[in-house]
Amino acid sequence: MLAKGHLVPAVELAKLLAARDEHLSIRVLLYKLHFDADADSYMQSLLSENTRRVQYVQLPDRPPQIPKDAVPNYPMLMGGIIESQKSQVREVLSELKSRDSGAPKLAGIVIDMFCTTMIDVANEHEVPAYVFYTSTASMIGLRHHVQTVLDGSDESADLREFSVSTYVNTVPSKLFPPVWLNKHAPYAHHTRRIISESKGILVNTFSELEPYAVAALTNNPTVPTIYPVGPLIDLKAAGKDNPKGDTIMKWLDTQPPSSVIFLCFGSMGCFDVSQLKEIAHAVENSGFRFLWSMRKPPGKEQHLAMPSEYDDFGHVLPEGFLERTSGIGRVTGWAPQTQVLGHPAVGGFVTHCGWNSVLESIWFGVPMAAWPLYAEQQMNAFSLVKEVGVAAEIKIDYMKDAPVLVGADQIEGGIREVMEGESGIRKKAKELMEKARNALVEGGSSYSSLGRFIEEYSN
Incomplete structure (x- = not known):
């Protein structure tokens, strides 16, 4: 996990899973961001909160893998950082798999929506890769739709306004960053892998907020199983004693x-x-x-x-x-x-x-x-x-x-x-x-969805 906006809900998800499944142990892998002091401070606070069942591991620094002479931008730097950590993640998974027979079995990995390169590592170790999607369920449908159009075009698509199964209203493309309409952009690559290679997608939303989107994705046979598990919020947010x-x-x-x-x-x-x-x-x-x-x-x-x-x-x-x-x-x-x-x-x-x-x-x-x-x-x-x-x-x-x-x-x-x-x-x-609030309590939609995810990886 990298940026704080993605890390905080992922940590809340880890805590929620540990609370629901007493047989589960979790390791959360972290990488230091030298240009984001707030994220680094949050990561350091996590390292002091290790428990027997939820442990935070800071991976060693590695120089980002970016092309020589390139002027770095945020997506390029993030991609380079993630790529540079594949060998470290391999080592962690190898260590977990090589433990004695009495140790917990490696059930799978949950990766951030922008860390899809780690699906390669999961495949090497023959464990399922699930994606944690820190945006909306509607966005999954939108990105999948745009990607399908892009993959059928030569370079980029001319999309002005169109219908998407996860939205009630037609969607104006003026709301897209231009990079979304480039089939060779990193975002396009992530979308392809999330849809075609992940075992399931955990989404930080709840069904009552996006009923149309959740239903559309659930009924779409080309999309992996969707698990709405939110809202995942740190109600004890760091900084309250500032x-x-x-x-x-x-x-x-x-x-x-x-x-x-x-x-x-x-x-x-x-x-x-x-x-x-x-x-x-x-x-x-x-x-x-x-x-x-x-x-x-x-x-x-x-x-x-x-x-x-x-x-x-x-x-x-x-x-x-x-x-x-x-x-x-x-x-x-x-x-x-x-x-x-x-x-x-x-x-x-x-x-x-x-x-x-x-x-x-x-x-x-x-x-x-x-x-x-x-x-x-x-x-x-x-x-x-x-x-x-x-x-x-x-x-x-x-x-x-x-x-x-x-x-x-x-x-x-x-x-x-x-x-x-x-x-x-x-x-x-x-x-x-x-x-x-009702979604997260026993019998609520997200509570039940998380239960289905626990059954999935347990089996």
């Missing part, structure tokens, strides 16, 4: 119920100064209480750097904004997102629609205003706004780094739709909260 987090939570304690709009765009979400000023005008003009988590973009020459903290928010916000809003709002850098969303003062969430953030918001019944930035977030936003009805739209076709400025009026409109009155969005959020 002094900055304590200050934020104490401020929320002084606010009325459901009165605060929370703006947070994930660990990689950031904007340039002109866009920050539009957000500030929108927040101020709305008049709502607010908590805004703002991150500083890395320099343009820093291809793989993560956003960082601002030294002074006043340098990038409209003159006098902090003073004028000091009575109703707070601007901060890092914020303990899970704890904030769980606070009764929070009444709405302006989000980049990263899937972990979406599931946390649903878990706490907080309605969303959708403003996706990159990767599959546009399709997540499409689902939340058009399919599920649990989010208002700010701009669901926004693409990070595109020359587009989202105006203050448009942002304010999304905030108002979420925060004003007992909207249908707010009612839907509360209904989904109950369904999400």
Whole structure:
């Protein structure tokens, strides 16, 4: 497992499996990401939490396998890191298989959706490979559909709007990153292997959230068995004892119920100064209480750097904004997102629609205003706004780094739709909260799905 957004739900899955199957022992293999201090810190905390049945193993550093003279980008670096670890994973599996006859039998491996090269290692050891899909069930159907079209074309496909079995509505291709329509891109390779070579797919979702998608995939004979096992959320998220987090939570304690709009765009979400000023005008003009988590973009020459903290928010916000809003709002850098969303003062969430953030918001019944930035977030936003009805739209076709400025009026409109009155969005959020929690208890849909997975690998 690599990026923190993929690792956290995988760890929760490991804990859940260990709790359900007393005969199961799990090893979670980790690789240090030197450019992501937050992920590395989380990995280090895991290494101190080893138990007899759930053990975390940090693999030795290996230089990424990337072409000489290539300018590294994030997908290339991730692919190179994963490829460089195949020999280490082989050693771990060989050690597990060579233990004496009284030791637990190796039942299989669960790999991240971007680690499909490890299917080779599973095949070498003659054990099944299951994929842990940290996105939506709908996305599996979409990627499978696009891949089928691409494989029947020469290079790339001209897809403008089309129907996919996992979506109720037609899907506009303007929501796709261009790389998705390139049959030679790494994403295409992962999709092929997930569909054609994995034994099953564990998805961080629940049937009540995506009933149409889960049914479509379950009834598709070309797709491996689907196991919706979510929502997988770390409710004891690291950072809750951070002094900055304590200050934020104490401020929320002084606010009325459901009165605060929370703006947070994930660990990689950031904007340039002109866009920050539009957000500030929108927040101020709305008049709502607010908590805004703002991150500083890395320099343009820093291809793989993560956003960082601002030294002074006043340098990038409209003159006098902090003073004028000091009575109703707070601007901060890092914020303990899970704890904030769980606070009764929070009444709405302006989000980049990263899937972990979406599931946390649903878990706490907080309605969303959708403003996706990159990767599959546009399709997540499409689902939340058009399919599920649990989010208002700010701009669901926004693409990070595109020359587009989202105006203050448009942002304010999304905030108002979420925060004003007992909207249908707010009612839907509360209904989904109950369904999400019921899915994980005995008799719930995800509880039962995990039971089917346990039966599968046990046999």
